[in-house]
Amino acid sequence: MVSLSMSNQAPGVTALRSSARVLRLCFVEARPAVLAVSTLRFMTGAVLALPVSPVPEPAKVLQGATAWVLSIFAIYLLNGVTDVTEDRVNGSGRPIARGDLAPRTAATVAAVAAVLSIAATAGLPPVLTWIVGLNLVLGYLYSGPPFHLKSGSTGTVMVLCASGLLSYWGGLTAVTGGQSLSTPTGLIVFAVAATCWMTFVGVPAKDLSDIEGDAAAGRRTIAVTCGERRSRHFMYVAALTLAAALGVAVVFFRVPLAGVCLAMLAGTVAVIAAGRSAAKGGSDQQRRPYRAFMVTQHLVHITALISNI
Incomplete structure (x- = not known):
């Protein structure tokens, strides 16, 4: 009876494990x-x-x-x-x-x-x-x-x-x-800065390590159309510009995002350093700017949450 019970349960257990693996x-x-x-x-x-x-x-x-x-x-x-x-x-x-x-x-x-x-x-x-x-x-x-x-x-x-x-x-x-209700100025400033960081820094950072595959798939990314060097320089300028613009906005609008400014500035330094390293290395090093960008994203948001809770 025990063997029969286990046998009956086996298909269900197998399906459950398969579903868990897929998820x-x-x-x-x-x-x-x-x-x-x-x-x-x-x-x-x-x-x-x-x-x-x-x-x-x-x-x-x-x-x-x-x-x-x-x-x-x-x-x-x-x-x-x-x-x-x-x-x-x-x-x-x-x-x-x-x-x-x-x-x-x-x-x-x-x-x-x-x-x-x-x-x-x-x-x-x-x-x-x-x-x-x-x-x-x-x-x-x-x-x-x-x-x-x-x-x-x-x-x-x-x-x-x-x-x-x-x-x-x-x-x-x-x-x-x-x-x-009126949207807080701090939220507007943060949302615009973080979204611009995601797009104008994150997009070229990701494209740097994907040039070969993107070209093979017919994608026309900045890195494919303009080349790796120009894409890296665009990423540097975007990161520096956003960090500076956020600092100016925080002072001008007097919003409590000073910690976020420091986090983005640190991320800018990390992204530029990673980009310069990637220019001299292989495929794994080409992923470093994107990793630095992604860590900065997390850090900026966590800083905003901690500062305002």
């Missing part, structure tokens, strides 16, 4: 670091909205953050499905590129996650449903046929800017309950 691989494909910083963006938008907001419901804010991150999960999973060619040429170690996760399976999980992200906004302000839905549309325009806006730098910058600003708007909406 784990999808999580890795969607890039945990991106999911983490996406959560930080939403929560920073919520925290910086507190000066003009009534006391928020923590459960509602967490629900909104969950809906937002599910949409980002769906978007980056679809991106992995459509990036197979360039990822394999670039030697990516993500599950789809290395053959551990079937693109069709990943696409199915992405579709389910997209539906869940909309469903997760139930009971929240209707505006938040529109924010999550618009983010999903942008994600599809970026990666999906026939648009593939990722193929050029202009489309990439447009989508990333819009998605970045939506994340902070989502946090603001979750805290204010969708009420038409």
